[in-house]
Amino acid sequence: MLETLNTIVCEVERDRTLERPEQLRERIRAMDRLEDVMQHEPSGITPAGLAVIATLRRRAKERHATLADVQQRLCDAIRHAIKLGAGAHALRGWVRHDDLLQPWGYDHLDALVGDVLALDEPVSDIAPLDTDMVFYQPTPVRHVLDLIERARLTSDDVLVDLGSGMGHVPLLVSICTDAQAIGIEREEAYVSSAQRAAAALRVERARFVAQDAREMDTSRGTLFYLYTPFTGDILRQVLDQLRREAGRRPFRIATLGPCTPTVANESWLRATREPQADRITLFRSIA
Numbered sequence: 001m002l003e004t005l006n007t008i009v010c011e012v013e014r015d016r017t018l019e020r021p022e023q024l025r026e027r028i029r030a031m032d033r034l035e036d037v038m039q040h041e042p043s044g045i046t047p048a049g050l051a052v053i054a055t056l057r058r059r060a061k062e063r064h065a066t067l068a069d070v071q072q073r074l075c076d077a078i079r080h081a082i083k084l085g086a087g088a089h090a091l092r093g094w095v096r097h098d099d100l101l102q103p104w105g106y107d108h109l110d111a112l113v114g115d116v117l118a119l120d121e122p123v124s125d126i127a128p129l130d131t132d133m134v135f136y137q138p139t140p141v142r143h144v145l146d147l148i149e150r151a152r153l154t155s156d157d158v159l160v161d162l163g164s165g166m167g168h169v170p171l172l173v174s175i176c177t178d179a180q181a182i183g184i185e186r187e188e189a190y191v192s193s194a195q196r197a198a199a200a201l202r203v204e205r206a207r208f209v210a211q212d213a214r215e216m217d218t219s220r221g222t223l224f225y226l227y228t229p230f231t232g233d234i235l236r237q238v239l240d241q242l243r244r245e246a247g248r249r250p251f252r253i254a255t256l257g258p259c260t261p262t263v264a265n266e267s268w269l270r271a272t273r274e275p276q277a278d279r280i281t282l283f284r285s286i287a
């Protein structure tokens with residue numbers, strides 16, 4: 001075990017490329033490895049071994065602090081760019097195509113965007129969910145950036161995130177595109193967090209509404225996004241609302257997760273490519 005811990009610390013200390021801002025994926029992975037060293041709990045080890053571990057922990061902590069500093073400077077630069085209205089340039093282009101090969105779980109992009117958006121924990125209690133409502137889990141950032149890339153949103157677009165949680169989809173859409181974005185979320189504490197983040201970053205094109213999606217005004221959205229916020233009867237009711245809206249004008253829907261096959265079965269929608277639950281799927285309404 002000592003040898004493994006030593007190898008980690010030596011490798012991460014030696015690799016100076018980790019200090020380059022663009023080495024995000026590698027830096028976050030290295031920081032995770034250093035955290036493993038820092039948190040290692042030795043057992044059945046000699047006093048000499050304990051001393052070696054203490055030294056390795058100290059070195060790991062120092063190297064971690066250096067990399068955290070690089071990370072903080074990158075995050076501050078992106079936040080600054082967002083406040084100046086240049087967030088699209090600062091945030092787009094981070095996704096590599098192989099990032100999407102791993103559909104689930106969170107990665108280096110979530111770590112970066114989490115720091116950039118600085119979404120604070122809700123200050124009040126979270127209300128229990130009713131049947132068919134899905135608990136808050138954010139869309140992994142690589143999928144949000146994939147959605148932004150593929151949807152080619154313009155200033156004529158309004159993205160509506162149904163069940164927007166703490167709001168990072170509307171926030172990223174408003175930062176990275178010229179579109180408006182609206183988050184509809186039943187949990188008021190999440191809505192307040194999203195509003196605080198938008199105000200702190202001066203993101204004016206994102207709006208958040210504390211509301212049940214079944215009561216939303218469907219008339220404004222040009223792209224409705226569902227990261228499986230609800231299932232069963234609620235999903236049915238919302239799809240029926242959207243079908244009625246599609247009778248008045250065309251729009252698009254994007255999905256991710258288990259709601260995708262249900263949405264794909266709607267006769268008034270056409271997927272732009274083979275629907276897949278683990279990739280963003282875009283649909284167009286047909287009259």
Ligand SMILES: C[S@@+](CC[C@H](N)C(=O)[O-])C[C@H]1O[C@@H](n2cnc3c(N)ncnc32)[C@H](O)[C@@H]1O
Binds near residue numbers: 135
């Ligand atoms: C899986 S999370 C999706 C979060 C966000 N859309 C994202 O992609 O990062 C589902 C969210 O939908 C919300 N939700 C569930 N049922 C809802 C409803 N009927 N109306 C509005 N929000 C709802 C939950 O509170 C939760 O925050």
